[in-house]
Amino acid sequence: MAKNTLYDKVWDAHVVTRLPTGQYQLFIGLHLTHEVTTPQAFDMLEERGLGVAYLDRTVATVDHIIPTDSMARPYADEQAEAMMAALETNAKRHNLNFFDFASGRQGIVHVIGPELGLVHPGMTVACGDSHTATHGAFGTLAFGIGTSQVRDVLASQCLSVDPLRVRRIEIGGALRPGVEPKDVTLHVIRRLGVKGGIGYAYEYAGSVIESMSMEGRMTVCNMAIEGGARVGYVNPDETTFDYLRGREYAPDESAWDGAVTHWKSMASDADAQYDDLVRMDGADIAPTVTWGITPGQSVGVGEPLPAVEEFEEADRPTVERAYAHMDLRPGQKMTEVPVDVVFIGSCTNSRLSDLRAAAEIAKKGTVAARVKAIVVPGSQQVKAQAEEEGLDDVFRAAGFEWRNAGCSMCLGMNPDKLVGRQISASTSNRNFIGRQGSAEGRTLLMSPPMAAAAAIEGRVTDVRELA
């Protein structure tokens, strides 16, 4: 059993009681809510005559359903309009701290939480979205939950949960040039599998993680769930504290030293014990791209696609299904694959550092004929900062569309979708069949610079070879 890890310390600080069933009641320090997974939860609250228990620990924004080209109301999609109206009504009725468009702080829930300084080391976080582990980058335990659990957190600020085991994933050495945090997280999933993390919290550690920016760490933790782990985190350090200092909801200067002392005390001890330890070498990681229908089906960009026989027998039907859906063959190189659409955005890769890295590549050329390329900043604040730096001009000059903040083409809930058999180079997190809004559509996951390079060349490209 794990001992003296950040996981153990945060857990211990937040346990309310053990329930009659043997599960634990865990206090949730920050509840992030959005339009998609809350309307039914608020309805259930009202049916039971309950309200929101801790308004000071609850915030709301809108991200999944909104169009990113025009924000004019009412939305053309009546369902999207009704969903937005439901959140507005619930926010007003319950007096929620709602970061809507007028606030200037709207954006993808996993982008604005950190950006506003709402997420602090040592907290528990919950959100009705599976990519909530993003906030683990700050040294939190962050749980993706379903709508009935959203109801529970609204009503009680608590979840009923079972403890997890803790696996430390230590990535030593250093990354090679051209290798991004996205490649690190795809590499981990490829190595440990899409179900390898079931029952575990992942502690990402080692020199590669320690030298990574907060935004890079968010990208790594974001995809913990794609490896089966509901929770992923990084121990807080000076990089974490530097990021938080001065942000709107970060502790003010008079409380700062006390906060940092507390945060440091929550990190895993040097002699902490883990249920499992996996070591990897950063130098082994290449720019990585998925070729299949799970985030674990990926290769280094220069590698040939694997033979079906290389997989365990039980997984071969899924591999065959992947090759059939993607219309690819073992032995093929991904650099032969043309793309129709390029999407730079999502809770995985829509922060300022992602846009800067993509813009550096966009400067080298123009979007290939017949490729549609869109850049979707993660929040209104990211958008404003990027525009201040002139990144929007760089993208537009190269032929990319520059959009408003939202989830966009990650998930097929808004007008940004693939059409028919289109194939996209996407910086999002899921290449599931139908994920980007077309049942026949195909998704290749990769880093922002790799996606920008694919836009320019019109096919998957090793960003290191782009002149």
Added chain:
Amino acid sequence: MSELGVSSISGTAIAIHGNDIDTDRVIPARYLKAITFSELGRYPFQDERFEPDGTAREHPFNRDECRGAKLLFVNENFGCGSSREHAPQCLRQWGIEAVVGVSFGEIFAGNCEMIGVPAVRARPEDMVRLQAAADADPSIEFTVDLDAMRITGGNETVELEMPENRRRSLREGHWDTTGILVGNAPTVREVYERLPYTSGYR
């Protein structure tokens, strides 16, 4: 035991084959735009059951003889991916009352429990046999017994597993947790007041 307790479920079974079937495949995101769960029972596996032009494909959920099944037989890591509770909700509203598989996406398994649907595990080789039996004869009646932790039906008797806390929560009818959690409000307040970040670290 409360009236919500779930101890055994009997009915015919429907098998969906394959590892790593994600919740986007169970219920495509466009159906998440409705602000109620009420219509979801129409749409499980919608994009696998129908061609883009609406023509029905061969799919277990399109077979007349599978209509009315209460048990769903699956393989490894079923329900991985998105946290959408709409996935178990749509299966439940279609008629599924228990899911039996080798392993489950963790959020999916939790969401099943939250709506009183057991997600129970069987060994891979046992699962293949159960699926083959249901495919060959969709009229076989199976019983999932949460006391004996066993499924029986046709010629099969197979041992089942699930986390003991989850089993108790279903057995005792504590799967709807809101009331229990709200009932501990005074202790919740104590935890809240002791956490340094709720008072700005002062």
